[in-house]
Amino acid sequence: MSYFLPALLFVGLLLLISSFFMVKQQTAAIIERFGKFTSIRNSGLQLKIPLIDKIAGRVNLRIQQLDVIVETKTKDDVFVRLKISVQFQVVKSNVYDAFYKLEDPQNQITSYVFDVVRSEVPKMKLDDVFVRKDDIAIAVKSELNQAMTDYGYDIIKTLVTDIDPDQQVKIAMNRINASEREKVAAEYEAEAERIKIVAKARAEAESKRLQGQGIADQRREIARGLEESVEVLNNVGINSQEASALIVVTQHYDTLQSIGEETNSNLILLPNSPQAGSDMLNNMIASFVASNQIGEEMKKRNAELGLADKSKKTKRPKPQSGYTDADNSEDL
Template sequence: MGGYLIVPVLLVLGFFLLLGTFFTVKQQTAAVVERFGKFTSMRHSGLQLKIPLIDRVAGRINLKIQQLDVVVETKTKDDVFVRLKVSVQFEVIRSKVYDAFYRLQNPHDQITSYVFDVVRAEVPKMKLDYVFEKKDDIAIAVKRELNEAMLDYGYDIIKTLVTDIDPDVQVKAAMNRINASEREKTAAEYEAEAERIKIVAKARAEAESKRLQGQGIADQRREIARGLEESVDVLNNVGINSQEASALIVVTQHYDTLQSLGEETSSNLILLPNSPQAGSDMLNNMIASFTASAQIGEEMKRARAEKEKKERPRKRIDTSRIDLEESEDTEDFDA
């Protein structure tokens, strides 16, 4: 009876010994094998063998590139508290798996400590605006410090990135107000420049319009004067003198004006006086004013000429007196 029990027990023990002999290692992973607590070998991916009850797998190390995100809160040079998120990408060096497994207890804590140390040494040297501009410099400084420290422990720092910069809420609100004010100022400057361009263009257009209007009026008056001259010449050729011709032209223009006003049904213009003698009266008044001004001019010239005649003998007398006085002074000096 006892012999029958030994066989199953041996089979079970053999099965468990067989399971303890074989083990597998995943891709991009290294297994550390110890014998009675002492490092024996490093096993890589695939099916591996070990001595059961003597050898054991002490641990496994991930050989893939890993990422650790570290959030650091610090103060800038202008006394603004800011939170920086630094992402560190690292991997275990295959030739230094022993150092990575035995020399460093917790690599994540070690990397976090170095990131805190570097960031809190670099950021307080910068103002907040420069922190945003120089984030690449901060990342480079973190990578340089980590490479020097972690290389001895079997870790290689692939890349460090400053992925987020988060100032205090009130500081962000103030920065947004500043940016909004700057943009409003720029918009106001552009709007003012556009308005100035419109005003200048409008002024130039008005000036050109006035110039053309003046030129048109001048041309119109020139043509009117030329037509009047031709009309007077024609009337003189048929025996009508200049005064009668002027009267006839004025009367003709007067009635032409009345006719044009009668054609405009919507016009509110009233011509005063509006009588048949209006044209001749206006011409007579003009001729009388011209004659009177000419007579006044002649009288002024005549008065000026008489005044000059009266002043000439006085100047001669004064000149003779001066000559006499000079001769007397000369005689006294000779004596």
């Protein structure tokens, strides 16, 4: 009898120890007695009947995330892979339903995600999938909430975390994007070139205007100087024609002098003979005389034409009586 006492004490100790168990934070333990649900135990040190009560399972009450990759086709016949991240949590008051009603919640959520994505994405073009990814996430969340609430699960949030088109499509999209950027760059470069051309044209126009104004002022001053020179020569008994000729000859020799001062000049002044100055003076005097004669003749002709016009405009006087020449002839 004494041999069995230590064994009995050891078995009793094991039974006592097995009657206590721990439940972690944010976890619920399901207790069954002979295969039948008995209770739900929350976090902390818990007690059960040894060999009678059994921990059937533990339910995680923390927020969990499930990543689902769905491959589908868009409206413009482009195959695309979408990564949907679903954040879900077991409702603390519905632990029984979450444990007993649904055997594999992750497969159930995956099935609903596939169903919703493959019904929404084919309605959109590829560009719209990128723009309206929030609409896809909202549709998935709405469908999952309706389906999973009865099983004790709450869908916290759904996110479309990745959109991956076919590799050839991505290459084509990159080429389109690069072409668009090159087009915009070309437009900016053309606009910049146009602005430079317009600015250069305006600068040239302003330069020509100022140059013309300078030439006009220079010629005005030259004419004023010539006028003063003619007046000075007239005061010493030289008439205007001779004074003009003298000024021209003087300018001719001044020009020759300035050309001679240039050592590397290729300019040639024609005529350049010794008698060129006197010939120029004689020609100018002859031209002045001829022009005066032509002017006098034109004045005389204009005067004669004026007298002729006046004679044509004079009217014949009317007869004083009321009879015409025909009446007088009949009386005769």
